Amino acid sequence: MVFLIGYMGSGKSTIATHLSEQIGFDYIEMDEEIERKEGMSIARIFEKYGEKYFRQSETNLLKSLEGSLVVSTGGGIILAEENQQLLKSADHVFFLNASFDTIHDRLINDEDRPLWSDNIKKNKLRFEERLPIYHGLAKYVIQVDGKDSQAITDEILNCL
Numbered sequence: 001m002v003f004l005i006g007y008m009g010s011g012k013s014t015i016a017t018h019l020s021e022q023i024g025f026d027y028i029e030m031d032e033e034i035e036r037k038e039g040m041s042i043a044r045i046f047e048k049y050g051e052k053y054f055r056q057s058e059t060n061l062l063k064s065l066e067g068s069l070v071v072s073t074g075g076g077i078i079l080a081e082e083n084q085q086l087l088k089s090a091d092h093v094f095f096l097n098a099s100f101d102t103i104h105d106r107l108i109n110d111e112d113r114p115l116w117s118d119n120i121k122k123n124k125l126r127f128e129e130r131l132p133i134y135h136g137l138a139k140y141v142i143q144v145d146g147k148d149s150q151a152i153t154d155e156i157l158n159c160l
């Protein structure tokens, strides 16, 4: 199983799609899977049931995964202790490391992510708080700024 971790907007879903095609693994986008199971968008889940409920769904899904998969995780997967333990015991955990400026440029008009706000300071603070956690859980850190999808995918392929 190959896990891609990183902040919102770091390109996990795009890279996971490319990677899965190239290594012949199935691809799972955790947010999409949760949306499918719950029958509503992530934003609606947050609104209706709150973040705690979403985080529990995320953990349940993570624990249920098996087989040869490329997993595009949600940016907050690294928050729960239980998820951290699971990721620590996995061999192929790749942190897609994008700078805050790259993320900010990509998400500037994003309205789908409940934890991405209009307040840049708030976004930056959350980003900075999470950085050490991503680093601590990653087996490999892939710098993504200024690189296209194939270059990033190739770097991951070289580590597998």
Ligand code: S3P
Pocket (backbone or CB within 6 Å): 006, 007, 008, 009, 012, 031, 042, 073, 074, 075, 076, 077, 112, 113, 114, 115
């Ligand atoms: C979140 C990231 C989102 C999604 C939810 C919460 C986070 O996923 O799981 O909005 O806490 O960083 P992406 O990283 O795919 O945007």
